[in-house]
Amino acid sequence: MKKSAWLPAAIAPVVVAGAIAAPVIANAAADPVAGTDPSAADVLASIAASRDAQYSGTLSQTSDLGLPELPSGSGGSSLEGGASDVLGLLTAPHTARLYVGGEDEQRFQLTQQLAEQDVVRNGSDVWTWDSEERKAVHLTLPAGSDAPTAGATTPAQAAERAVAAITPSTRVSEPTTVRVAGHDAWQVTLTPRSDDTLVGSVRLAVDQQTGLPLRVTVTAAGQDDPAFQVGFTSLDYGAPDARLFDFTPPAGADVTTKDLSDAGQHRPSQHGQSQGAGVRPTVTGSGWDSIVELPTGDSARTTRDPDASALLDQLTKPVDSGRALQTSLLSVYLTDDGRVLAGAVPVSALVAAAK
Template sequence: MKKSVWLPAVIAPVVVAGAVAAPALAQAAATPIAGSHPTAAAVIASIAESSDARYSGKLTQTSALGLPELPAGAGGSSLEGDASDVLGLLTAPHTARVYVDGASKQRIQVTEQLAEQDLVRNGDRVWTWDSKDRTATQVTLPSRTADAPAAGTTTPTDVAERAIDAITPTTTVSKPVATSVAGHDAWLLTLTPKSSDTLVGRVQLAVDQQTGLPLRASVTAAGADDPAFQVGFTSLDYGAPAARLFDFTPPAGADVTTKDLSDVDPGAARGHGDGARGHDHGGATVSGSGWDTVVTLPAGTGATKDTGSDASGLLDQLTTSVDGGRAVQTSLVSVYLTDDGRVLAGAVPVAALVAAAE
C-alpha cells in the first residue's frame, strides 16, 4: 500500500502547529543571553548561537492528539505498510539518539522493536537507512545549503527555528522563567495565540541558558492542561561525538537509491513568501495568516475512495462524513478531504476548513 498524501498532511501541521502556523517573537535582536533576567527576544536570539554546538543526547517525543481509536482487526490490511508507520508517528511515543558536531554533521537514530531508522549527515552527503525494509537513500545536498534535512523525529531546534521564521503580531510572548531540562538550566518561554479560532492553546520552548540550544518544545491544545505534542531531551552531554558516528556504509544486500540535489538553488527549494492568502507553495495554496493559516493541496494529491480498498477502509475509520467530504479533527490540527479531491489542513476546527474550501 502506498503512503497516502493526506496522512503526512496530518503530521506536518501537528509538528509545527505552534511554529509554522504563527508564533510571534517580535523584534528578536541578535544578542546572546545576558544577566539573570534576559528578555524573550534575547533568549530566542541565542538559539542562533547554538548552530555550531557539539553534543550527544537522547530525545523523547510524545503525542496525545485524540485520534479516533481503530477497532482491533478492522480494515483488514489497511494498517499494514507505510500507513501504519505514519500512524505510529502520530500515536506512539518515540525515543531517538542524537549526535551533533556543528552545523554539517548530524546523526539521528530511532530504534523500535526489531528495527532501526537512521539519518546521517556528513557535509553535503546525507544517508537514510531503514533496517525493517533494508532500504538506504543517499542524498547530495545543494552546496550552499545550511539546513539539516528533515528526520522522522523532530528536534526542539526545528520547532524553535520555525517559530522565529513565523514572526507576526498574532502571539503573546511571556517573560522567560527559569527551569531545568535533562539536568541543564534553561529559560522557558510561553507563546500564546491571540486568535480564538485556533486549536492551539500555547507553545512552550525551553532554551539552555548557557548555549542557547533548545532543549524541549511542546504544543498544548486550547483548553487543555497537558501538551498534545512534546519533544525534548531526557539526557544531554556537550562535546564532540566520535567522528565514526558520521560515516555510513549501507549493509550488503540493501536496496540503495541515490539523489543528487547539488545543482538545486537552496533558496528556491525552500520557497519564499509570508503566508498571505492565496500564496502558492509548490502546488499547495496557503490561505489565512498566523494561527488560522490553512494549507490546501490540489485535487489528485489526497486519498479518495478510488485509492484501493485498504486505503479506503483506513480513511473511513479515521474520518467522519462532513458537508462536501470527510474530515478528521485532532486536538491540534484538522484535515478535510473534499469530494473533488482537495486536501485542506490547519490548526483550526473542521468548520473553518469547510468554509475555506468554498
C-alpha cells in the same frame, strides 16, 4: 490516555507553529543570556547562536492528540512516507538518539519494535537506513537544506517554527527559569490572542548557556496537560565521534540514490507553480489561524494507495463535500475534488476556506 509518539515533520510546522510563514519577533542573532535577566526577545534571539552547537542526547516525545493507537511498520518505512507508518509515529511509543557535530553533521537514530531507522548527514550527503526493510537511500541535498529526521521533529526544529509564527496575534511571556535534562534553561510561553485556533500555548525551554532549545511543549485550547511535547531527557555537549557521521550500507542492502542538489533552482511562476516541482502549497489567513492548502495531485495519489485509503476511512468522518479529521491541535480536510487543507483551526474553518 496519553501516547508517546513522534510527530511527523510534515505536520509539525502546522501544529507547533500554528502558521507556515510569519514574521519573527526577534530576528537578530544574540549571544546566550546566562547569568542575566533577559527579555523574551533576548531568549528567542539566542536560539540562532546554537546552530553551531555540538552535542549528543536522548529525545523524548509525547502526544495526546486524540488519535487511536495504530501500529507502524505495515505500510512501508516511515523514511519513505508509508501512510500507516506516518500515523503510527503519531500514536506509538518510540525513543531516539541525536548526535550533532554542526549544521551539516547530524545523526538521528529512531528505535522501534526491535528495528532501527537512521538518518546520517555529512555535508550535502544524507543516508537513510531501515534495518527491518534493509533499505538504504542516498540523498544529495541542495545547499542550505535541512536533512530529514525519520518523520520526526527535534526541539530545535519545533522551536524555530514556533518563533517564526510569532506575529502581533501572539502574547509572549517574560522568561522564567526551568531545568531540562540537567541544564538550566529560560522558558518563554507563546499564547495566541486568537479565539479561533486550536492551540492554547507553546512553551519553549532554551539553554541559558548555549541558546539550544531543550524542550517544546504545546497545549490545546482549554486544556492544561500537554497535547504535544518534545525534549531532551539527557544531553551532553561536545563533538560526537566523527565516525558517527559516516555511513556504509551493509552487504546485501537495497540501495537507492536520489540527487536533489538542483531542487532549489526551481522557482515559482506567476501562477504559483514551480517548474519541475508541481503546484506549490498555498496559505490563507495569518498567524495561528493560517490554513495550508496542498496540491490536488498529492491527495489523488494518497486515495489511490489502498493502505492510505483504508486509514483515511478509519480516521476521518464525512463532512460537507469531503472527509475530515480533527485532533486536539490540528484539523485536516480532504475535499471531494482532491484538495487537502490543514491548519490549527476547527474543521468548520477549513470547510469554509475551501468554498
